Amino acid sequence: MAEVVTKGTGKVERTADRAEVQVNFETSGATRTEAVDLLTRRVASVEPLLTRPGVEVRSRQLNVHDNWNGRRRSGSRASQSYTLRVDALDQLDDLLGALVAAEPTWLNGPSWQLAADTEAVREAQKEAVLDARRRAEGYAEALGARLGTLLRLADGDSEMWAAESMRAMAAYGGAPGAPPQMDQLNLEAQQITVTVRCTATWSLLD
Incomplete structure (x- = not known):
C-alpha cells in the first residue's frame, strides 16, 4: 500500500x-x-x-x-x-x-x-493536523490518487515564545539617577505564540 x-x-x-x-x-x-x-x-x-x-x-x-x-x-x-x-x-x-x-x-x-496553556496547545494541535492533511491532499492530487486514512501520527516539539518577552526594564542595572518612569516603558502584556508540530502518515488510494 x-x-x-x-x-x-x-x-x-x-x-x-x-x-x-x-x-x-x-x-x-x-x-x-x-x-x-x-x-x-x-x-x-x-x-x-x-x-x-x-x-x-x-x-x-x-x-x-x-x-x-x-x-x-x-x-x-x-x-x-x-x-x-x-x-x-x-x-x-x-x-x-x-x-x-x-x-x-x-x-x-x-x-x-501563560498561566495555563492547555486550551491553546489543543487548538494548535488541531491546526497542525489540518496542515498535515492539506499537504497530504496536495501530494495525493499531484499523484492522481486519493488520500486514504491516517495510519500514524507522531507528536513533534511544542514550544511557546513571547514576541517581545524582555522589555526595556531588562537593561536596568541600578545606575545612579532617577528611576525610569513605568508609564513610559509600555509594559503591556505581550502576545505568546504556541507552536505545535506533528508528523502524519496517510494511505494513498488509487
Whole structure:
C-alpha cells in the first residue's frame, strides 16, 4: 500500500496573563556580618512588596562571600536574588516602580507567560493536523490518487515564545539617577505564540 508522510505546523496566539521578574540586591562591608546586616536593612523595604496579592516569590537566594585582591582579603559582599511571579498584571507597573525605587543592583523582566496553556496547545494541535492533511491532499492530487486514512501520527516539539518577552526594564542595572518612569516603558502584556508540530502518515488510494 502506498503511503505519504507529511509534517504539519499549528500556531496559536494568546495574550500573556502572567509575568516573571528577577531582581537582585547587593551590599559590601568590611566583614561578612557587616555585609549581611547592610543587606538586611536594604531589603527590609522590599519584602513587604512581595506580599502583595497576585505576587508570588518563586525563589529567594542569599549569597555571601569574601572579596579578594590577589591573596589578600578585601572585605565581603552579600546579595539576595528574587524570582517573582506576577499574576495580577494590573499591579505590575506599580510593583516594578517600587522595586526600581529600592535601587536594586539589577532587575530583569518582565518575561511573559501563560498561566495555563492547555486550551491553546489543543487548538494548535488541531491546526497542525489540518496542515498535515492539506499537504497530504496536495501530494495525493499531484499523484492522481486519493488520500486514504491516517495510519500514524507522531507528536513533534511544542514550544511557546513571547514576541517581545524582555522589555526595556531588562537593561536596568541600578545606575545612579532617577528611576525610569513605568508609564513610559509600555509594559503591556505581550502576545505568546504556541507552536505545535506533528508528523502524519496517510494511505494513498488509487
